[in-house]
Amino acid sequence: MKHKKILTTVFLIITTLQFLKAQDTHYWTSQFGTRGSVLGNAVMGGVYDLSAIYYNPGCFAKVDSSAISVSANVYQYDMLNMKDGAGLGLNLKSNQFTALPSMLAGSFQFKNPKYKRHHFGYILIATAQTSINTNFRKDDMEDVIPDFNNPGKEEYIGQFALKSILSEQWAGSTYAYDINAHWGFGFTMFAAYRDQSVEKSFVSRVSLPYTSDYGLFVTPMVSYSDVQSASLSSIRGCSKLGLSYTSNQLDAGLTFNTPSVSIYNDAVVQRDELYGYINTDSLNFTEYTSGAQDYETFVYLADSFRFDISNYNFVINDRQSSGTTKMKAAYKTPFSVSGGIVLKSSKKGKDDDAKKKWFFSFEYFGAVSQYFIVQPEVRPVIRPVSASFNLENTFTSTDFIGIMESRRSVLNVAFGYERYINEKLRLLMSFRTNNSYYDAQLSEMELSQTFWNIWHFSLGGLYKKNNTIISAGINYFDGYGTSNPYIVMSNPTEAGLLQGNQDFYSNIVMRSIGVTVGFTQLIGR
Numbered sequence: 001m002k003h004k005k006i007l008t009t010v011f012l013i014i015t016t017l018q019f020l021k022a023q024d025t026h027y028w029t030s031q032f033g034t035r036g037s038v039l040g041n042a043v044m045g046g047v048y049d050l051s052a053i054y055y056n057p058g059c060f061a062k063v064d065s066s067a068i069s070v071s072a073n074v075y076q077y078d079m080l081n082m083k084d085g086a087g088l089g090l091n092l093k094s095n096q097f098t099a100l101p102s103m104l105a106g107s108f109q110f111k112n113p114k115y116k117r118h119h120f121g122y123i124l125i126a127t128a129q130t131s132i133n134t135n136f137r138k139d140d141m142e143d144v145i146p147d148f149n150n151p152g153k154e155e156y157i158g159q160f161a162l163k164s165i166l167s168e169q170w171a172g173s174t175y176a177y178d179i180n181a182h183w184g185f186g187f188t189m190f191a192a193y194r195d196q197s198v199e200k201s202f203v204s205r206v207s208l209p210y211t212s213d214y215g216l217f218v219t220p221m222v223s224y225s226d227v228q229s230a231s232l233s234s235i236r237g238c239s240k241l242g243l244s245y246t247s248n249q250l251d252a253g254l255t256f257n258t259p260s261v262s263i264y265n266d267a268v269v270q271r272d273e274l275y276g277y278i279n280t281d282s283l284n285f286t287e288y289t290s291g292a293q294d295y296e297t298f299v300y301l302a303d304s305f306r307f308d309i310s311n312y313n314f315v316i317n318d319r320q321s322s323g324t325t326k327m328k329a330a331y332k333t334p335f336s337v338s339g340g341i342v343l344k345s346s347k348k349g350k351d352d353d354a355k356k357k358w359f360f361s362f363e364y365f366g367a368v369s370q371y372f373i374v375q376p377e378v379r380p381v382i383r384p385v386s387a388s389f390n391l392e393n394t395f396t397s398t399d400f401i402g403i404m405e406s407r408r409s410v411l412n413v414a415f416g417y418e419r420y421i422n423e424k425l426r427l428l429m430s431f432r433t434n435n436s437y438y439d440a441q442l443s444e445m446e447l448s449q450t451f452w453n454i455w456h457f458s459l460g461g462l463y464k465k466n467n468t469i470i471s472a473g474i475n476y477f478d479g480y481g482t483s484n485p486y487i488v489m490s491n492p493t494e495a496g497l498l499q500g501n502q503d504f505y506s507n508i509v510m511r512s513i514g515v516t517v518g519f520t521q522l523i524g525r
Contacts, residue, residue: 042416045340046251057186058242087490223276359416452481479510
């Protein structure tokens with residue numbers, strides 16, 4: 001009954017809290033388990049609690065008792081600053097305070113001594129939970145329309161918004177075999193559910209004074225907007241094979257992770273791009289009307305100009321979903337190989353464990369070649385159909401709402417240290433890299449919005465009493481990157497679609513600090 005209450009409490013916590021971080025192109029975002037909640041991925045060479053099901057199932061063969069475990073990032077504050085992200089001197093920010101348990105795991109063994117070398121376990125983990133939510137508005141007098149059409153400044157309004165959310169959960173079951181006193185072998189099968197969405201919009205308007213000929217005879221407003229959204233839900237399978245070695249002064253481990261196998265994919269993509277009398281070819285109103293000798297001739301020539309400029313008034317629009325069209329969706333992850341070692345001092349504590357341990361781990365992720373995450377049904381998207389706006393006739397839904405991705409190979413490393421204080425308490429600290437696999441922008445629309453590399457630092461302790469193990473720590477990470485800004489609302493021009501020139505880079509700074517807790521209850525000891 002006690003164990004049922006613990007499981008029920010953990011389940012309620014997991015289903016009622018949310019945890020968001022701005023990391024959607026990273027593999028080493030989360031950390032799990034009593035030691036792993038502070039030491040993170042440094043434990044791959046020697047982790048002898050339930051997080052071994054995820055980190056290295058070979059080590060799980062040495063977990064000699066039935067148990068349940070939960071680890072959580074209890075509180076976390078994320079700070080994202082995109083300097084010049086909306087233009088020179090126009091910064092974008094996204095700050096959020098969040099929380100969520102990140103692992104629930106359990107194990108059991110048969111009571112029959114004949115099967116004591118066989119170990120079984122299960123795990124539920126939130127491997128990726130990310131969010132970016134930022135927006136910006138500019139309302140000012142700007143010289144947007146060329147002076148040969150409208151001298152002086154015009155009223156300019158520009159609005160940008162970005163909301164990106166990713167949630168991914170894994171469920172796994174494992175079998176491990178304790179080969180002998182030194183060697184262990186394990187195999188874990190995972191099913192992963194991923195739900196990712198992005199909403200991105202830029203809306204801009206230029207209002208011309210009614211006292212100007214351009215505002216009176218051509219158009220009182222020039223506008224451009226691009227509103228897009230995409231969502232992808234996918235289920236995939238993958239597996240992990242692990243091998244472990246343990247001795248008095250050295251632990252080591254090696255794992256192989258298979259590429260994902262697609263089971264189910266569903267996507268919805270929509271986009272609306274409006275060109276409202278936006279004169280990107282710089283047609284000269286003054287030249288059109290310069291030969292007018294009287295008002296009637298001027299009006300006639302102005303009408304001629306307005307007729308020609310009407311080719312710049314059209315919409316590109318499409319919406320497709322997996323359930324209603326022939327649109328295809330896919331999501332791929334690469335193979336990876338990981339390994340690690342744990343060096344243990346010869347001095348032992350009262351519990352016969354080493355007083356000092358040094359951890360080192362690595363994981364190499366392979367590349368993923370260019371592919372369509374979302375490949376829409378091919379059809380025209382320009383309305384009215386007769387409009388061209390100098391776009392090629394071959395411009396279709398594939399160019400407009402197709403989403404492509406490729407992943408570069410990534411190598412992450414982690415270092416950890418454990419210090420024995422007494423038989424109940426240990427000090428833990430770690431560092432790990434978390435490099436982005438973002439390769440390049442391959443399509444106008446993208447699901448992933450992050451590209452920066454991250455460095456994680458953790459400091460905490462582990463407390464053990466009887467059959468209960470508790471860890472707590474503080475996690476901090478820094479991320480930096482440089483890229484083109486999301487949008488440029490500084491010095492907008494008509495030829496630039498009411499945006500400025502992207503001749504500078506945006507500097508990204510991502511910082512986060514949080515508290516993490518791990519809990520394990522051993523059963524049957």
